[in-house]
Amino acid sequence: MDNTQICECANCGWKGPSSEADLGIDVLLSLPERVDPGEPFPAGECPKCKSLCHVEQALPILAIVVEGGIVQAVVSDKPGLVKLRDLMVIDYDAEGADLDEISLVPQEGGTDAEAIVVSHSISLARINLAGILPLIPASEDNAS
Secondary structure (H helix, E strand, C coil): CCCCCEEECCCCCCEEEHHHCECCHHHHHHHHHHCCCCCCCCCEECCCCCCEEEECCCCCCEEEEEECCEEEEEEECCHHHCCCCCCEEEECCCCCCCHHHEEEEECCCCCEEEEEEEECCEEECCCCHHHHHHHCCCCCCCCC
16 A cells, blocks of 8 residues: 555544554454445544544546536536536526426525526536646635
């Protein structure tokens, strides 16, 4: 295992380098009782609380690609890890749309608004999303 990877403990919240997580023989021998089928292989035992800890997984990056005001695609660097029930685009600029394209979208307060609602699936990105992240200006909305 790469000792530069960061591990995290779901039990106590500890985060640190994988070199600090104990994966000695005692821990290895105890794994059959401590790891459920299908659970990822642990990085070791947390030095703080002795629960099993795992390598921190990078969150997927999601991008909505728009051209001419129309969503062309929804892409991710890890589409299989994006957990969404549904992804929809709600376009309130419905002026000029055909009647069969318009939906009434319930609003706060019990009113309805006309909009075009389109469902999208998430595809594998063919662009370097991680390389684009540093180009986004910092703001209160996207500060991490």
